[in-house]
Amino acid sequence: xxxxxxxxxxxxxxxxxxxxxxxxxxxxxxxxxxxxxxxxxxxxxxxxxxxxxxxxxxxxxxxxxxxxxxxxxxxxxxxxxxxxxxxxxxxxxxxxxxxxxxx
Amino acid sequence: xxxxxxxxxxxxxxxxxxxxxxxxxxxxxxxxxxxxxxxxxxxxxxxxxxxxxxxxxxxxxxxxxxxxxxxxxxxxxxxxxxxxxxxxxxxxxxxxxxxxxxxxxxxxxxxxxxxxxxxxxxxxxxxxxxxxxxxxxxxxxxxxxxxxxxxxxxxxxxxxxxxxxxxxxxxxxxxxxxxxxxxxxxxxxxxxxxxxxxxxxxxxxxxxxxxxxxxxxxxxxxxxxxxxxxxxxxxxxxxxxxxxxxxxxxxxxxxxxxxxxxxxxxxxxxxxxxxxxxxxxxxxxxxxxxxxxxxxxxxxxxxxxxxxxxxxxxxxxxxxxxxxxxxxxxxxxxxxxxxxxxxxxxxxxxxxxxx
Numbered sequence: 001x002x003x004x005x006x007x008x009x010x011x012x013x014x015x016x017x018x019x020x021x022x023x024x025x026x027x028x029x030x031x032x033x034x035x036x037x038x039x040x041x042x043x044x045x046x047x048x049x050x051x052x053x054x055x056x057x058x059x060x061x062x063x064x065x066x067x068x069x070x071x072x073x074x075x076x077x078x079x080x081x082x083x084x085x086x087x088x089x090x091x092x093x094x095x096x097x098x099x100x101x102x103x
Numbered sequence: 104x105x106x107x108x109x110x111x112x113x114x115x116x117x118x119x120x121x122x123x124x125x126x127x128x129x130x131x132x133x134x135x136x137x138x139x140x141x142x143x144x145x146x147x148x149x150x151x152x153x154x155x156x157x158x159x160x161x162x163x164x165x166x167x168x169x170x171x172x173x174x175x176x177x178x179x180x181x182x183x184x185x186x187x188x189x190x191x192x193x194x195x196x197x198x199x200x201x202x203x204x205x206x207x208x209x210x211x212x213x214x215x216x217x218x219x220x221x222x223x224x225x226x227x228x229x230x231x232x233x234x235x236x237x238x239x240x241x242x243x244x245x246x247x248x249x250x251x252x253x254x255x256x257x258x259x260x261x262x263x264x265x266x267x268x269x270x271x272x273x274x275x276x277x278x279x280x281x282x283x284x285x286x287x288x289x290x291x292x293x294x295x296x297x298x299x300x301x302x303x304x305x306x307x308x309x310x311x312x313x314x315x316x317x318x319x320x321x322x323x324x325x326x327x328x329x330x331x332x333x334x335x336x337x338x339x340x341x342x343x344x345x346x347x348x349x350x351x352x353x354x355x356x357x358x359x360x361x362x363x364x365x366x367x368x369x370x371x372x373x374x375x376x377x378x379x380x381x382x383x384x385x386x387x388x389x390x391x392x393x394x395x396x397x398x399x400x401x402x403x404x405x406x407x408x409x410x411x412x413x414x415x416x417x418x419x420x421x422x423x424x425x426x427x428x429x430x431x432x433x434x435x436x437x438x439x440x441x442x443x444x445x446x447x448x449x450x451x452x453x454x455x456x457x458x
Binding site: 001002003004005006007008009010011012013014015018019021022023025026027029030031032035047048050051052065066068076077078080081084091092093094095096097098 | 164168170171172173174175176179182205207209213242243245306307308338340341342384385417418424425426431439446449455457458
């Protein structure tokens, strides 16, 4: 059932910009239109392209913020989240903890 | 068959209903919600839109491009490893691997970790293990990861817990004793919730999901809201979801209040105000399903409540769209035709910010 919901109305997670929009709802309580506009502005794309694989694949690869397919040497996990926090200008608790461990 | 629409009942049974009966059920469902919640019914345009979604001849429907929303869940990844009582698949894999699969294969917008014994009370004893599991997984995930659990105040009453059972006290006519018992259980629950969240905060937890809040009634919801407030005071950067257990707050206590507002009997469009006030980041309304009514009736009813809630909300609302809530039939293997129609209707008519 969750997969059916994801396919019917989800943004697409790491395939597109779903995680980025989710971070804005979580960290700034933004409602969906505001969150999508914020992320689209940060990425320099139209809102409709947030769920467009053809656009978001290249953007994610260029910005190195985590890809759905495995490419050795590209960022993954906490490193991707650190870059996402910088891109969106938000604070992510796990990233803050990770940074503290590096100091 | 011309003049008929293939749809379902609230228990998932497939039925073929005349088109005028489907429309009549939609109207009856929205009017029922409007009367119960004292909220506006769907407009005639929205009724037409909902009818078109339900009558769509395709088995699976979806939102239009540009209307996509954020998916949160109460254990979507965990379904890979849980067993039948939770609708799980029982695959022999770890929870972290399930989360990675859910993130990478299912492409969810957020992921979720929770323990098999999904309440704060049992969690307290093993929270160091859970914190470790969360920490390990969070190093490898890119999408936001919530830790979820149920407040489940009922576990603190005899025979499962230390507090006298209010149901027995009610039966004995001891109303005050029953209220006191709920207040006492609430204090145990508060201690457990805050202990668990503190431990998770120390490993960089990205979000907490209070799942099925208010399942033991208004006294439980009051403590959940006070916990949200306390968590936000200690750790303002901790995102919090409060998802409800039902469409209105059960008055098991009857006098429980939050910031001077009586909780018992609140419907979603009223709940969202106090939930925002506590500091919650995302609210999950849950609208009950009537198995004896048709899917069109149930979906119209649920969308009416969600639309009214969305209209007054200042935070994202993610309606709970699991089995038996918000129009999804009460059937273990939820029919995909209904699941996708609920998703589309909740977003495009209900104006949900996520599911």
